[in-house]
Amino acid sequence: MEKINMRQYFDYESCAYSYLLFDPCNNKSVLIDPVLEKFDRDMGIIKKLDLDLIGILETHVHADHITGAFTIRKSTGVPIYYGSQSGVRGADFILNDGDCIQVGQFEIKTIHTPGHTKGCVSYYTCGMLFTGDTLFIGGTGRTDFQDGDAGTLYDSVTKKLFQYPDNTQVYPAHNYSGEMLTTIGEEKKWNPNVGDSIDKESFVEAEKLKTRPYPKHFDTAVPANMHCGRVPNK
């Protein structure tokens, strides 16, 4: 069995990564965390690769950019998937912890990883974890809004994601330094928030002391994303 094919894409404006996964044998594909402004690029790539897009998978309700999910569904009819705790309206499928999505011959497993937001999920397939804003390269998502909780995030990472083998590749929803991926082994060893060098209590205390800017697009992104990325009056 070939490995599922994966393509990573970047949005320079929000520094957000999107991921396209496809079965090279039958071209079934899903898109993880598309960005609204990248609709033309993403649709162009799917057409170019002659893919049969069967799902749009969201890791969470993004606060810094609007998801392309709603617009892609409007254009293609492809269903939208969210974690069951996300609270979004209008999703086609709600994913419980452990639920799998079949993409051709491959299964993508849903892992509930709350903490950055209450409804965050990660996805696992073929040695790759797509961790959204739960686990970054050398960091973790902020925990000070959208029912975020530092202790919950610490547990999600250390008790769930860190159970995967050390060589599991980790693909986050953001990076700001030009890095594309990390591994579970590297994050266990080096992550200053959830790695071996810090305990839960210290992380929770450190999160409390952090002051972070109000997200630039919070007031437009969150309301839109609570409806799968539907922009009012559009």
Place this chain on the structure above:
Amino acid sequence: MEKINMRQYFDYESCAYSYLLFDPCNNKSVLIDPVLEKFDRDMGIIKKLDLDLIGILETHVHADHITGAFTIRKSTGVPIYYGSQSGVRGADFILNDGDCIQVGQFEIKTIHTPGHTKGCVSYYTCGMLFTGDTLFIGGTGRTDFQDGDAGTLYDSVTKKLFQYPDNTQVYPAHNYSGEMLTTIGEEKKWNPNVGDSIDKESFVEAEKLKTRPYPKHFDTAVPANMHCGRVPNK
């Protein structure tokens, strides 16, 4: 035998990709096309991954940013490799067409691919081609300076790179739309400059008619890169 590990890195300023290749069994590694301004990031990653850097491989004399090669060598003593037609001064090893560099248990093969510049090379290992400015995702490097030649570039791509299997992954030195990789099959099918839809004569004529801006950092980058990235008075 495990596949060589590869990490792709991005510089937001120049939209340049760098690549770190390493043998996971013994941590021998090489860096392709490092960017001077990313010295701290790149050295930090090499330290974090506990890699034994044994070479800095350049695809060509870049015109839009200064390579980090000279500075990395100054700091670490690691040798610098260039294609034999590059004309650079101060490289440690000069690579002829077909020359291989051993990185742990893996071989990286040099392919002379002139056209963007006279001295351009691509590198091949483990199903991956690192094509520099010779072959982009849906494009090719400009051919109007540094002894560039459109017909030569067309031949380099179609007679050399396109001989690799369709599923060979292609990693370029630049992208400006957030895409990370392509394949030989996709470029044969879709590349408007060198793909199936265009012949050599038409490409050469089209290149002649293109007007392109003077590269922003040309006057500082090229002189520095002709000396492996040595910046005067530094």
